Every structure is written in C-alpha cells, then in structure tokens.
Amino acid sequence: AQKITQTQPGMFVQEKEAVTLDCTYDTSDPSYGLFWYKQPSSGEMIFLIYQGSYDQQNATEGRYSLNFQKARKSANLVISASQLGDSAMYFCAMSSLRGNNRLAFGKGNQVVVIP
Amino acid sequence: ETGVTQSPTHLIKTRGQQVTLRCSSQSGHNTVSWYQQALGQGPQFIFQYYREEENGRGNFPPRFSGLQFPNYSSELNVNALELDDSALYLCASSLSWGRLVDGQTPNSGNTIYFGEGSWLTVV
Numbered sequence: 001a002q003k004i005t006q007t008q009p010g011m012f013v014q015e016k017e018a019v020t021l022d023c024t025y026d027t028s029d030p031s032y033g034l035f036w037y038k039q040p041s042s043g044e045m046i047f048l049i050y051q052g053s054y055d056q057q058n059a060t061e062g063r064y065s066l067n068f069q070k071a072r073k074s075a076n077l078v079i080s081a082s083q084l085g086d087s088a089m090y091f092c093a094m095s096s097l098r099g100n101n102r103l104a105f106g107k108g109n110q111v112v113v114i115p
Numbered sequence: 116e117t118g119v120t121q122s123p124t125h126l127i128k129t130r131g132q133q134v135t136l137r138c139s140s141q142s143g144h145n146t147v148s149w150y151q152q153a154l155g156q157g158p159q160f161i162f163q164y165y166r167e168e169e170n171g172r173g174n175f176p177p178r179f180s181g182l183q184f185p186n187y188s189s190e191l192n193v194n195a196l197e198l199d200d201s202a203l204y205l206c207a208s209s210l211s212w213g214r215l216v217d218g219q220t221p222n223s224g225n226t227i228y229f230g231e232g233s234w235l236t237v238v
Contacts, residue, residue, distance in 0.1 A: 045205055047117070050226045091157055099171070101146070101148075101163075103158070103207070103227065105159075
C-alpha cells in the first residue's frame, strides 16, 4: 500500500517569496512516480510536476521544483517567486510504475499568497 | 487546458436516485480513472478503465460502476445515491504505464491529467 503524508497547516506567503510544501511518502514498491497537483477553488486538479523514483536529477517545471530525497522518502515542492494566482490547495500524490497508474493522494496543503 | 472534459459540471440529486457522469479523455490516452473527492479531503481512487475493461478498483461498493467506450471516453454510474456520495468526482486521463512502448518511461510529457470535475450534491 502507498501512503502520502502532508501535515503542514495552511500557509500565508508573501507575493514574490518562495514557499516549500512538505510531502513524505511510504511504499514498498521499488519503482514509483511522485506528482504534485494544484487545485484552485474551481475544483480542477492541475498537474504541476512529476518525479520518477529512478530519476537522478530533481524535476523542475518553470517556477516549480521538486526536492526529492529518496532515502528520507520525501518529495517537497518548491514554488519560487509566488504569485497571487498560486493561491490554492496543493496535493502530493504517488503511483506505482508497475500495473495500473492509480494515484494515492495526501490531504493537501492550503496556500494563500498575499500582496 | 488538459483536453480532459467532464459533464455535467454541477448537479443535484435526491437520495436513492441514480446518476451518470461523463468524461472525454485526452487525445491519444487509452486509460481513464475516476476519483471521488469529499470536502476537505484528497481524492480517493474509485476505479480505472483501460481499453474498455476495468483495470483496478478502489474501496467502493458495487453501486459505483463504470464504462469505457471504444473512443476511450468513460462514464461513472452511481446507483441508490446516499448523502455521503456528495463530492467532487474527478476523471483522470493517461496512457497505461504498464503498456508504454518499450523503453518509454513516464515523464511530465505523458503523465496523468484531470478534468475540471463534476460536483454532485445529494439531498
């Protein structure tokens, strides 16, 4: 079974500052993928970034980067230069890379960016 | 714009009724998964369809059923609606990783994309 833990309380972030969202995971699978999604109040789940367990380098996608520490089983999301439009819930998720690609999600982190 | 479309976006049903939610997957994607997201929670996996067959199911009762069509679009059906079925239902579109072309690995280019969801309220 796979488990994602996101325990940070809601966060207020100053515009243009960086923010780090914590995610730890647990799995017995040797081959897995880690995802971060953004969910604004409209409900759509927006893909941000993906990291494979065998990837040697940390993933980056524009202002998003993933701090992947395999030994510690953590996959923290870093958002640089926060914008007002970054205010949303952020979900960490994982999937085995064998069999079907069902996602196991954490409970999410609420981020509010303030001017 | 993910190319994944869901309908309807909002609906209200009465307890005991039946509901059908629809999803059109992204072009080229052969796998559709459905998730239920209750208020304040992360999404929970309901089931997945690959090439018109169920390919994994989460901890949901049989009154949750689905279909996938030859064009890879999908339906989620819920019978005998209960108040606790009130939630956001999300459809996810992807390529089946177990069936990627040899040598191809998942990456940000062939990952899992969601639609905008269907908000279901049961009264």
